[in-house]
Amino acid sequence: MIHQKIDTEGITFEYRMADVEQLNRLAFLKQPEMTKVSYHAWLYLRSQYHLINSGSALGYGNGPLIISKSPFLMDELESRTIGIPGKFTTAHLLLKMAAPKVINKKILIFNEIEDAILRGNIDAGVIIHENRFTYEKKGLIKILDLGEYWENLTHAPIPLGGIVVRKDLGPVLTGKLERVMQRSVLFAMKYPDSSMDFVRKNAQEMEDEVLKKHIELYVNDFTVDLGMTGRIAIQKLEEYSIGFMANG
Numbered sequence: 001m002i003h004q005k006i007d008t009e010g011i012t013f014e015y016r017m018a019d020v021e022q023l024n025r026l027a028f029l030k031q032p033e034m035t036k037v038s039y040h041a042w043l044y045l046r047s048q049y050h051l052i053n054s055g056s057a058l059g060y061g062n063g064p065l066i067i068s069k070s071p072f073l074m075d076e077l078e079s080r081t082i083g084i085p086g087k088f089t090t091a092h093l094l095l096k097m098a099a100p101k102v103i104n105k106k107i108l109i110f111n112e113i114e115d116a117i118l119r120g121n122i123d124a125g126v127i128i129h130e131n132r133f134t135y136e137k138k139g140l141i142k143i144l145d146l147g148e149y150w151e152n153l154t155h156a157p158i159p160l161g162g163i164v165v166r167k168d169l170g171p172v173l174t175g176k177l178e179r180v181m182q183r184s185v186l187f188a189m190k191y192p193d194s195s196m197d198f199v200r201k202n203a204q205e206m207e208d209e210v211l212k213k214h215i216e217l218y219v220n221d222f223t224v225d226l227g228m229t230g231r232i233a234i235q236k237l238e239e240y241s242i243g244f245m246a247n248g
Helices: 020-028 039-045 074-079 090-098 110-119 129-133 146-154 167-190 192-202 208-218 227-241
Strands: 034-038 049-051 057-059 065-068 082-084 105-107 124-127 141-145 158-166
Touching (some): 020 034, 034 039, 039 090, 049 167, 057 208, 074 141, 082 090, 090 124, 090 158, 090 227, 129 208, 141 146, 146 158, 146 227, 158 167, 158 227, 167 192
Parallel strands (some): 082 124
Antiparallel strands (some): 034 158, 065 141
């Protein structure tokens, strides 16, 4: 849709790449007309933004991981400093649900968490995105798979992030943007090589193997259309987050 490889229905796009928590914060300021946000953030943003059916990162086996250098038990983390990739990330919400007594948290950009553990600046961290493919090579170990925790708790896929459109754009333009996003996702899935140069340009992790694994894991049928299963998963996130959202 950015490069006009599909029918954009006359719409042109200017894009900005940013860390997921930066995007969440920009949405709280109501700046982007269309943006990706964490589903945790969207629970606060529903009065301002409409969630569209395409473009989500939602699925099975792709949740955040708690990692460390040492094999801590979960209750040992309560007295440790844990790095998180942002206050309003879904990863942070899942950490609060799985380990509600953890209070010592340090907010870092997601790709800084591994090195912060290795330097001893934090004791453990919650990683997202492509870092799930790199942490073991750095000698780090998994303490808990928060996606697995969620799936065992709810029997639903994990809602990580979705595409939202500012409500003041109106239903007609929102409908166009929803159709264009779905065409864009379908095109990228059908012609994966077409977008690789663009992906490489904007990726934190440059190895092609990691890039392809990342796309294969996070881009799926739910990215094309949330469907009933996806919508139910988001509803479950809302239900289970009660009591955790307002806390630190």
